Every structure is written in C-alpha cells, then in structure tokens.
Amino acid sequence: MLTKLGILREGKIPPDNRVPLTPEQCIEVQQNFPGVQVIIQTSHVRCFSDEEYREKGIPVQEDVSDCDVLMGVKEVPIIDLLQGKIYFFFSHTIKKQEYNRKLLQTFLQKKIQLVDYEVLTDKNGFRIIGFGRFAGLVGAYNGLRAFGLRNRIFDLKPAHQCAGLEEMLYQLNLVNLPPVKIAFTGDGRVASGVLEVLEFMKIQRLSPEQFLETEQPEKPVYAQLLPQHYARRKDGSAFGLQHFFKKPEMYENAFLPYAHSTDVLMAAAYWDPKAPMLFTAEDMKQPGFRISVISDITCDIEGSIPSTKRASTIAEPFYDYNPETGELEAPFSSEKNVTVQAVDNLPNELPKDASRDFGRNLIDKVFPSLFGEDADEIIERASVTKDGKLTERFSYLQHFAEGE
Template identity: 50%
Template sequence: MAQPTIALIREDKVPVDHRVPLTPDQAVQVQEKFGTEVLCQSSTLRCFPDEEYRQTNIPVVDSVQSADILMGVKEVPIDQLIAGKSYLFFSHTIKKQAYNRDLLRAILEKNIRLIDYERLTNQKNQRVVAFGRFAGIVGAYNGLYTFGKKFGLYDIRRAKDCFDLADLRTEYAKIKLPAIKIAITGTGRVAQGATEVLNEVGIRQVDATGYLKQDYQEPVYTQLEVTQYNRKKDGKPFRKQEFYDYPEQFVPGFLPFAHQTDLLIAGAYWDSNSPVLFYRDEMLKEDFKIKVIADITCDIEGSIPSTKQPSTIDNPIYDYDARNDQVVDPYQPQNTVSVMAVDNLPSELPRDASHAFGEALIAQVLPNLLGSDEGGMIARATITKNGKLTEPYRYLQDFVDGKE
C-alpha cells in the first residue's frame, strides 16, 4: 500500500511566521526513510526559500490539493482549509481559546482530521515535539536586549536580524550588565533555553536562598521551580503532584523574589486555575523592584498583570503603567515596567528552530503517523476525526456550540 503524500503548507496566518516543519534536507530524509512523497507549497515568507527545496529535488507547488497530510506550524486560516485532509499544526484550541472557536468549527464542518503538535506525547505523557528551547533562547536574549535598551547600557542586534543561533551568539560579548538580579521561572524546555543564554553570556547562577538574602558585586540569576514561588493555602507542606492536580488550593509566593529581581524571565507553564505570580497592587509598592519582564509564556491577563497584550516581532516591547493599568510607549524613564511578550519567539531564529523541530518529527512522530501508531501517540493528539471531536476532546463540545 502506497504511503500518503505529505505537503509542507505555506504559513498564511498574520503576523507572519517564518518557520517550517521540515527543512529541505529533512524533507529528502523523510522520502528516503519512509518512502513517502513530500511536496512544498510555494512561499515568499519561509525561512528556507523555495529554491532551497528545489535544489534538493523536493517539488515546489502552488496547490497542495493532491496531498493527504498537510503539515504547517501556526493555525491555518479558515479560508485555506481543504476538506477531508489530515492536518498537523499548533491549533491553540484545547484551552477553549475563544479566538479559535470558528477555526475548530470549520475543521469539524470540513471533516478534517486535526492532529495538534502540542498533544503529541510519549507514553510517559511527555511532549515529543516543541519549539520551547528556542522560545527560551530568544526570550532571554530579548529580555537582555530590553534591559540594555531601557537603561542605555549597550547596543545589540535584534534576534530577528541574526542569520541563525551562531550569529546571535556573536552579540553576547557586547552585553555588559551591572550587578543586577535575574529570576527565571520554570524548569522545562523554555527555561532551559533561557539558562543556556545567561550561562553563555557569563551570568552566574546562584541558589534561591542566596538570591533572596545576599548582595552581589556582579549580575546573577536564579532558576525557580513551582515549589519555590507557590504556597499551600492551609500552610501544609508543598507536594508537587498535588499542585498539578489541585492548583486552586495554592496561593502566590513569588513576592519575596519580586523584591529582589531587576529582570524577570517568565518561562513556566501556567494554568488558569493556578496562582498568579503577583498582583497589580503589589507592583505599585516601593519595594517592588522588577523593571523588565520577558514574558515568554505570554498568557494574556494571566499570571503576570503587566502582560496586557501580546507584542510582535516588529514591535516587541511595550511599557506597563500599574498606576492606571495601561499599556504605554516603551522605555519610559520612571514608574513603568518594560514588557517583552512576543508570542511567536522561535520565529526570530526560524532556521535553527525549524531544524530542531524537524529532527523530533522524524525521530518521534512520523514513524507513528506513517506506521501503526502502536503506542497511541497520534490517537492522543487527534482532536477531530470524521467530523466529530474525538473522545479525549469531547469536553470542547459546549465550547464549539457556543454554550461556554
């Protein structure tokens, strides 16, 4: 039986994203390893131009109607969806995101099988493909860029203006910081990417206790996990699994760190039932020290009150004035916090991010997608099939129906 044809679709969502699921060399690798044809839809925006695919003998086409499996990165505009196909992309629907309600409705109406990258997990429930590391790398770099810009300390290129990660790293030597304190939240891929940058810049890591109690003669950072900035409401000992299962039973405990931190890099996953990091009224107090926030998670009106809206790659920074709860022009001299909240950070280093993502797809996902899916990876990530929500995602039905 012939293998299905895969098409790499053009990214038509605005703002523009330059990433691809498979690089030209990886597309060739897929053909050779799995015996399936790979097509590339023509695009003037992709970080790997059409010509690079042509040079590897991957057909570049205008229409992908003939393909069976359509692979992109960001959400596909509703008018671009092709009925009856299988799609893989980040759908941003599983948390009942209102802005994608109509997208999910259209997918059901068009009898599309939707496989969401975010739900591709192994049997230990660990995600197997993600752009998290590059979100962390670019987010931390952008945080340092913002801090330098706000206080006139140094001038470095934007990440988007660097050819790739190797080129970005040539900017690190220009970063000269005073004795500030930087806090990173999270321990996953995003936080690991952020610590990678700070380590390579030469910023020393210290433990949380020293961070809170000591003064340093050099810039330092600490990395915090959920046990260090959340508290049990009843005062009982913190149990991590209990926090994940019943986040509503916990309260914020980050404020001591806010009193010591100059630059916050937020890289921890946040659930709407979880405690926030801090509140707006706490930002108004004299002892609230944070001046720059690189919010990599970018949860609007979420764990960080100053993240009022996403920013864009072209306009990555805005300031937040807690006195009137308003977004204002960036780099105000006093009384505001500068916020970096770009929601597609890996697209600033699209070539490296795409290469890492494609490697994971080939190693972890395609053997299941094009094979028997013995471990159920594809089934777990399939949100819609045959015009209906699959069993794990039936909880979205009222959302689709407009009842919530």
C-alpha cells in the first residue's frame, strides 16, 4: 500500500527557510522505504527551490490534500490544517503556550494526529531529532558577534549572509578575542553546538571553580555550567540532578557568583517554568553584575533570564536591556545596558546545513518507526493528539485545551 508523504510549505510569518528533507534525501526515502512517495508543496521561501526537487523527479504541487502524512518545520497555519491527517512539526503547544491554544484545539476538532518533533525520543527517553546543534552553533556565533559590535573591536559577518556552516566558522578565524570570560549553560544538543564553536576557536576551558577563581584571565576562557552549578535545594539538602528535573520548584537560584564573574553568557539549557530563574531583574541592577552580553539561545520569553523580554529577528538580532528601568533600548546604545541576542529561529540562519542534519535524523531514527513497525513506540510517545483526543501522556493539557 502506497503512503504519500507531503512536505509542507512553511506558512508561519516570518517564513522559515528550512525543510524536513532535502531533494537528495527525498530520493533516499523512496529508495529505503519502497511504499513511500514524497510530494513537495510549492514554495517560494524554502532554501531548496521547487526546481531542485523537480530535477530529482519529486512531484511539486500546490495541493497536498491526498497525502497521508504531512511534515513541516514550524507551526502550520490553522486555516491550512486538514481533517484526519498525521502531521509532524514543532507545535509549541506542550508547555501550554497561550498563543497556540487555538492550534491545539484545532488538532482535536479535526481529529489530527499531531506528532511533535520536540518529544520524539528513543526507548531511553533521549531526544532523537531537532535543530538544537545548529541553534547552539549560530547562537554562540551571534553572541560573539554582539560582543565585537558592542565593544567596537570586530564586526563578524552575519551568519545568514554566510554560504553555510563552513564559511561561518571561517569568519571566526579572522577574530582576535580579548581576554573575555564566557559561560554557557546546559549539556544537550544546543550546548554541544556552543561547545563546538568555542572549541573551534581554541578558547581555554576552565572548570566552574577555576572560572570563579580567575578574575582577570590573560586570554579568553570559558566554563560550562550544569544545574548543580546554578541551582541549589531550598532546604539545604544535597543537590540531586534527577530530583531537580522532577521537583524543580524545590530549588532556588545559585547563579549569582557566575553573574559577578562572566562577561558573555550563552544560555543553552532547557528551562522548566517551575525551576528558579538564573537571576532576577533586581540582581541585574546590582554593582557586581558583570555580564554585558547575553546570547539567550533557548529564548524563553520572560523565562530564566529577565532581560529576554521579546524574541529578536535574524534581520535585527540584538537589543539592549536597561537594568535600571527594565526597558528595552536600541542595541549598543549604552555601556550600562546589557546587550541581548534572542533570535527564536537561529538554525534558519544556516538553513541548508540545518535541514540536511535534520533530514538525516528523520531518515535514520524516525522513518523506520513511521513507515514500519513502531516497536519502541517512538511515534506513539510523540503523538500529542489522536482521534480527537489528547493522548494519555499529554492529558495534562486537557484544561488548557478547554480554555481554562
């Protein structure tokens, strides 16, 4: 039986240039999974043109309503959602995001099976797909670019103007960093991208303890901070990582020593809304607060970092936060301000590289379960809605979906 897989045109504004599958990968899918036919929806914005798909013999058409499975990257506009289909995309609904409540309601009304990329995991619970590495790569690059512009010491070419990852990294070879102290949080995919950039630049790594002890280094240094470094139990008990993940509300922030010792902060750790903030707006007013540039790669608005008051854009990636007033100002407008990078679609600055990486993981780790036997329940676990209902794993969204 033939299964038709439709690759959707990105409809969210501003449009995203990424794709789930490159033209070459479409051919590979059809070869590896003989019962599957890939169909591309026409688009003027994706990083691979319609013609590049046609040249590979992949049908390109406006109407994809006869497809069984539909794949995009960002949220599909509500008006375009088709009854009873299986959809794959980043829905941004599972944290009860208010701006997408109607989207979740529509999945239920139209009996759509939504498979959210964000919760595709292996049998051990580890995420198997995402653009995290590229978010980290570009987020670190943008953080360094902001530091150079703020201090008027270098002007890196914007990542989206580079031909790809190779050229972006080449730009870093042209930079001579002063003895800056860089801290980044996390140890997942996003953090691995940040680490890749810092290692590429041969910046010296310090342990968190060494980082705090080194007030004025002779050359650039960085430290990787994990939850045990920036959070502590409220009751004074020993830190437990699994306990922190399960009961984040029982912890308080312990980040301030690093805020007093860091020039550039790159936030690359997942943040639970029940967990403590890294620091408060009040903390940012204190004389000892040293951070001058924050690259908030995770971009949780009004989340773990109070200066992230809105997302920025690829065209205008930076803004300044005035700690005294709590207001946003033009980037690099005052030395007293903190410069923020908060682009919420960073991988879209390197869309072709990011798409190839994403498609590779789809083919290797997701499609065997989607087009064969889902023995490890990979698709089942990531299905948020099915047959007009929330699945058991996502039943906590019921009140949210009902408008409460």
